[in-house]
Amino acid sequence: MENALLLSLSTTNVDALQLLYLARGVPPERPFIPAIRFKLxxxxxxxxxxxxxxxxxxxxxxxxxxxxxxxxxxxxxxxxxxxxxxxxxxxxxxxxxxxxxxxxxxxxxxxxxxxxxxxxxxxxxxxxxTLIYFHKSLCRRSIATYASAVEARSAPMPNVFGFIDGTKIAISRTSSRRGHRENLQKQVYSGHKRVHCLTYQSVVVPDGLAIHFWGPIEGKRHDVTLLYESKLVKFFETQDDIFRGYALYGDPAYPIQQYIVSGYKGASLSALEKILNARMSSVRESVEWKFAHLKSYWAFIDYKNFGLVPPPFAEYLKA
Known part of the structure; x- marks a missing residue:
């Protein structure tokens, strides 16, 4: 009679089995943990x-x-x-x-x-x-060397010391229920990539180091919005003794301004403009390789079943 009552109260066979174990005083089976201690x-x-x-x-x-x-x-x-x-x-x-x-x-x-x-x-x-946001001391020591290395690769811009770009990392589809997260599903959806994601920004220098990493913001946001929200240009303005005369290079989507330069855009470019774009693009690929290496070596951050909150996904990525 007791067992039949417990079975009627359960919603699944698993629930019923757990209830029967509890009723009989039998502890449920737990995963086996080997009796070992890790030694490097x-x-x-x-x-x-x-x-x-x-x-x-x-x-x-x-x-x-x-x-x-x-x-x-x-x-x-x-x-x-x-x-x-x-x-x-x-x-x-x-x-x-x-x-x-x-x-x-x-x-x-x-x-x-x-x-x-x-x-x-x-x-x-x-x-x-603070170091993740921008490695200022490294840049102070090496910015001239970085610019010379970029120019040595046949780049036509002698003052470029690094390359800026954004990347989108997929997450699981968020809940669309109303409340304090209303429309969050829409905010993190990238129509361009056709995936729910978060967007991050990085600056990579010629030796392969990422000297700046910032984010995330909603996946639907453009790289230009990411640049504005990160306040990176304002940071450069406060450190003008380091960055005066130097600039980062981004794809043509970035607006040309102090400390940021980009390639020519448009359908009717001159032959010289196409050559400039091609030369700078071949050097700029380093920032894209950095994101690929990051996702390859630390595949946990590219796990598609990640939610938005929790866990602290941004901290995982930046660590």
Missing amino acids: DIQSDVNCKSDFRFDRATIYALTLHFALPEYVVTRNRDKVHCTEALCILLYRLSYPRRNLDLSSKFGRAEGPISRIFSHMIVYLYDRYN
């Missing part, structure tokens, strides 16, 4: 590069560069050695893995795995968010 020392460099994108020596060096304490402690008092915490971060970012997948790798339950990962994301973002 026993990992081969080949496996480290596959799983974490760096060899062992580089991972140890990163713990020093990131100024990680010997033991990382989360708000929930999860305690983990800094090398393991960093490996949890790298392992998850390298591919769209579930917390359960990380449990099998690191011998920890899903809850602590999730909290350690989030703690590392927030720690690195808080520590480096």
Whole structure:
């Protein structure tokens, strides 16, 4: 009689089975967590590069560069050695893995795995968010070298030191229900790409480094809007001693202004204008390669089932 009542109250066979287990005092079966402890020392460099994108020596060096304490402690008092915490971060970012997948790798339950990962994301973002917006000290030292490198590639503009572009990263379709997120689905939909997405902006210099990264904004927004919202030109104005006489190059969609130049646009370009566009375009491809490399090496950020909020997707990308 008791079992029949529980079955009638359940909505699915799974619910019924769980209710019967509870009624009989039998705990439900949980995922198996191997009784192991992660040790970076026993990992081969080949496996480290596959799983974490760096060899062992580089991972140890990163713990020093990131100024990680010997033991990382989360708000929930999860305690983990800094090398393991960093490996949890790298392992998850390298591919769209579930917390359960990380449990099998690191011998920890899903809850602590999730909290350690989030703690590392927030720690690195808080520590480096100013540097992520723009690497001013690097640019101060190398801006002349960057401009010379661009000119050496047969570029007809001797004052260009970097290349600016935007990219759209797909997310899952958001809810269209009314309320404080009304029309959010429409806001993040890109008619050009025909996908729900977020838009980010980056500046790449000739040595392949991304010295500026900003975003996101709604996927329907144009790269010019992204430039305006990022206040990058205003930042250059406040640092005129560094950027005076230099400029970033973007595709013809960008308006020409102080610190920003772009190619010629229109259907009736002269032969000289076409040559200029072709030469600058061949050099500008570096910024597009940077986005491709980012999505290739850290495939977690290009996971199409990402929602808008939560998780803190922008922090994942910038970390």
